[in-house]
Amino acid sequence: MSTTPRTYDLVGIGLGPSNLSLAALTSREPGFSAVFLDRKDAFDWHPGLMVPDAEMQVHFLKDLVTPVDPTNPHSFLAFQVEQKRLYRLLVTGRSKVPRREFEQYCRWVSQRLDNLRFGVTTETVEWDGSAFLVHTTDGVLRARNVATGTGLTAKLPQCAVGHDPETVFHAEQLMRRPREFAGKRVAVIGGGQSGAEVVSHLLASEAQRPARIVWGTRRTNLLPLDDSPFVDELFLPDYSRHFHSLPEAEREDVVRRLRMASDGISLSTLQDLYRRLYDLELLEGGGRPCRILLDQHLTALTRTPEGLATTWQASRGGDPVHEDVDIVICATGYEHGMSEPLLGLKDRLNLHDGLPVVRSDFSLDWDGPAGHRVYVQNAARREFGVADPNLSLLAWRSAVIANSLLGRERYDTGSVSTALDWEPLGSDAPDPSRPGAVAAGRA
Ligand SMILES: Cc1cc2nc3c(=O)[nH]c(=O)nc-3n(C[C@H](O)[C@H](O)[C@H](O)COP(=O)(O)OP(=O)(O)OC[C@H]3O[C@@H](n4cnc5c(N)ncnc54)[C@H](O)[C@@H]3O)c2cc1C
Incomplete structure (x- = not known):
């Protein structure tokens, strides 16, 4: 049967x-x-x-x-x-x-x-x-x-693809197994939240602290996440619906302009990091523990007998920066x-x-x-x-x-109270997210 x-x-x-x-x-x-x-x-x-x-x-x-x-x-x-x-x-x-x-x-x-x-x-x-x-x-x-x-999906810079994953890896691999950083030269790529967390982590333990850290970012500075009140309204349902109704070119432009609402570093992380750098360099007198390269992106990564040679280039041009390291951690985001x-x-x-x-x-x-x-x-x-x-x-x-x-309004997903006016464009049009637009078949 x-x-x-x-x-x-x-x-x-x-x-x-x-x-x-x-x-x-x-x-x-x-x-x-x-x-x-x-x-x-x-x-x-x-x-x-x-x-x-x-x-x-x-x-x-x-x-x-x-x-x-x-x-x-x-x-x-x-x-x-x-x-x-x-x-x-x-x-x-x-x-x-x-x-x-x-x-x-x-x-x-x-x-x-x-x-x-x-x-x-x-x-x-x-x-x-x-x-x-x-x-x-x-x-x-x-x-x-x-x-x-x-x-x-974790994203690596092109020049970091194909290297030994023991020494060149995405930040999402950092804690998956124990790693030895003590005395090593480490490059961290990426100036967002993950990059900041990786650098903080490398600096945290005296026993595991690298001999040297180079932290490079394309950004013009280590910029904070903008979660101030009006910007936070971007994370309300009304704004999401409004955004969905915008013409595509405008949507791309808005995402670019509002990047720091999602891609910045938490202020508390920045404060902790700055204090840690201050303490290590000025109180413990160990010299600057981390070289921060602003407005620089990694253009080449090659294995040498001494380790890994990194080359960085500023967007405004000028001479490239070279740093020899042992480990490269790519905090370069997701696709x-x-x-x-x-x-x-x-x-x-x-x-x-x-x-x-x-x-x-x-x-x-x-x-x-x-x-x-x-x-x-x-x-x-x-x-x-x-x-x-x-x-x-x-x-x-x-x-x-x-x-x-x-196929019914099981949850209220309609407008909520907002301080700013976010109207979906052409809001007279039937909204397929409203109940009744589709009824799933029943078991
Ligand atoms: C380190 C980190 C911290 C974050 N912190 C915050 C935060 O504080 N606040 C915030 O708003 N956002 C944060 N985010 C962003 C976002 O909220 C998280 O990435 C969140 O985990 C996204 O949830 P998700 O369920 O969509 O995807 P994921 O959490 O990535 O889960 C995807 C799941 O799908 C499974 N999977 C994938 N492919 C298959 C397959 N073919 N078959 C079966 N299973 C599969 C995976 O095993 C995984 O469990 C953070 C992101 C990261 C990387």
Whole structure:
């Protein structure tokens, strides 16, 4: 007797904070069948950059659920209460908790949801004419809808590609295993938050301190993250909707102009770092522990008998700078590309400049039936701007997706109070992120 394979309402691919939020928001929907997959064996969060004193860049209330569903049992506050820590957290006066604590919270949520499967890699997704087939290392799943939350890909400068990964590596590899830095000459590339955290980490332990650090950035200075009040309104749902409705050329321009709202260094990190440099150089009298190269980018990296020769060039021209080092750490960010498993659907997607076009309900524009959708999380910076890779609107984005999947306004994702006026252009037009635009088939 043949059995018809089960068709899920949703298969989620990747279980970082993005899809964990969607799993938490859909977990209490009677009759809604979903399963979420991740290749890791258990939840962890950017383990390679989990330096001991790293802090979140957003308030702890911007968790997986609270901004759209404060009574959800998977909130950060519920975690704190269950762990009997809330009073003490309040005594610390922190609004931004350590990154380790956010990871502990997410792991706690991941252990309470029963439809998550770890240790399963998704290889590809295809459409068989009536459902998506999700090919995994643990068999094939059928789904009416798919949501990818597979994160971004670490980016290396071209000249750093192909070297021995023991000595030239991306910052995301830093803490993945013990490393020996004592007495070495280390170059750090990149003047954003990760670069600053790597340099702080290298300076932290006397026993492990490099003999010399060269820290180079294309930026004109080590610039702070702009999270001042009006700029912070870029991380409200209304601005995201407004941004989505802007013409593309304007969107690109806005992202360029507002870069420091997302790509700067936390003021607290800068202050700690400056004080550490002061103490090491002036109180301990060990000379300047770190040479900072501003407005310089790495143009060449070659292996020599003595180590690695780095060449830096200023954007304004002039003589190149040369530094010989033993180790190069690239804090050079992440690429916003297409999620690999979706390559199986590539021919059916509406691509623009090689990337799928993302609609206002975070589903991809494709040529299949309207009632079946591929949602993307953290893959729409072009359409939704600087807030897309950030945690601020994580719960809101998952709520928009949940409403679209459920075909009703399960969560209020409409306008909120704002100090600035952000109107979606042509706001009379039907908004596909509003309920009723698509109803997922039921199990
Ligand atoms: C070090 C660091 C710190 C950050 N701190 C902050 C912060 O404080 N505030 C903030 O707003 N933003 C922060 N961000 C930015 C952003 O919020 C995080 O990158 C966040 O983790 C994005 O979540 P995600 O779920 O989209 O992706 P990820 O967390 O990258 O998760 C993707 C998951 O998909 C899985 N996966 C990938 N491919 C497959 C596959 N084919 N099959 C199965 N599983 C797969 C991976 O194993 C991974 O678990 C930080 C980013 C970094 C790198």
